[in-house]
Amino acid sequence: MKPLVDIDEIDAKILQLLIVDARTSLKDLAKKCGISSVSVLNRVKRLKKLGVITGATLFAPIEKFGLEIAASIGIELGPEANIDELLKFFREETDLMEPSVSVGKFDLTAFVCAEKIASLNEEVETIRKQPGVRKVIVNVWAGRPNTNIEDLDLTPLKDE
Missing domain, CATH: 1.10.10.10 (Winged helix-like DNA-binding domain superfamily/Winged helix DNA-binding domain)
Structure with missing residues (x-):
């Protein structure tokens, strides 16, 4: 390739x-x-x-901004869901970061940071109320994210 x-x-x-x-x-x-x-x-x-x-890109520790909770959110949609409208809503009306279409168990995934569990729950309830959203699964991170981007293999591919 x-x-x-x-x-x-x-x-x-x-x-x-x-x-x-x-x-x-x-x-x-x-x-x-x-x-x-x-x-x-x-x-x-x-x-x-x-x-x-x-x-x-700035990668500041979320704790410096009073955000103690980081979570991944998986969203399962019904057949009636309008993905483009949902993504637009999530980008414009919520605090979700990088809401996007995904392949696997969920139709959409996102990342969110919150001050406390109550504010995370408010965000999740906003998602659940959207038309076409069937299920929302939240995974709260126990530690800080570690991307290990410096381990990315950038070796140029040779033409085959």
Whole structure:
């Protein structure tokens, strides 16, 4: 299978370094990749244009904002459900993060953070009341999320 974007080993190294520390300077990236700062800048610009790099993301501990609870929500829908309308509602009218269509046990999944169980329950009840929602399952996380994104394999695929 041909990759959607062509990256080489140097692009992959730049991406791995930025995953570990998105604030790494062009000079440091160049030194670690064995190329010039101008080459790094051109590669980063190309990766942005391709949509591989879309910006910097803040991953702040939720506790710093008074949000003590993190939970995954699975939503099972009935045949009458309008998925597009539900996703629009969830994005605009709730505190759900990343509500999206899923494959597996649930039709939709989302992530939510809340101050306490009562506020999480309010969010769940809002979901349950929506037309077409058959079942809502909540899994409260016992610890902080750990994405391990630095372990992502970015090795360029070879054409077969």
